[in-house]
């Protein structure tokens with residue numbers, strides 16, 4: 186197994202359901218799939234979480250009927266939020282596709298608190314991602330077109 190994953194196992198194993206800790210937040214972020222979209226290099230490296238890019242957003246657009254969205258820099262999103270404010274936000278926010286908002290709405294409060302502690306532990310917020318674009322606007326970044334293709338015939 187790669188060094189990344191071996192190192193992560195003791196951290197994750199130490200975090201139990203109901204705990205409020207950054208270690209539990211790391212676990213929740215992996216199981217929740219948050220790194221798949223919000224962490225640069227995660228998919229390309231086979232699931233390695235680079236501390237420099239962890240949840241700092243990815244400037245790759247997702248284009249569809251909603252326009253173009255970018256997986257936000259979550260460090261920047263929480264930088265001015267208290268833990269209480271984050272829990273309230275996470276239970277109620279809306280976002281454009283492909284953000285799986287309902288997964289976050291459904292999280293246990295202790296897991297949301299842990300997620301907050303984990304994001305806060307990641308260090309400098311860094312730069313926000315590009316603003317979402319309305320339908321029809323041409324992105325200035327690489328982007329993925331997400332639209333159904335109907336079968337021929």
Ligand code: HEC
Pocket residue numbers: 214217218219220221222223247254255256257259262278279280281282283284285288289300317
């Ligand atoms: C399939 C890709 C994808 C996955 C998986 C994903 N996100 Fe997102 N996320 C996005 C996109 C794209 C946006 C921006 C949506 C918009 O512009 O409205 C976003 C936005 C957000 C926002 C709003 C940020 C703000 O400042 O308004 C939060 C919070 C968030 N994601 C948290 C999470 C968490 C927590 C997880 C894991 C449980 C997660 N995301 C998994 C793609 C994803």
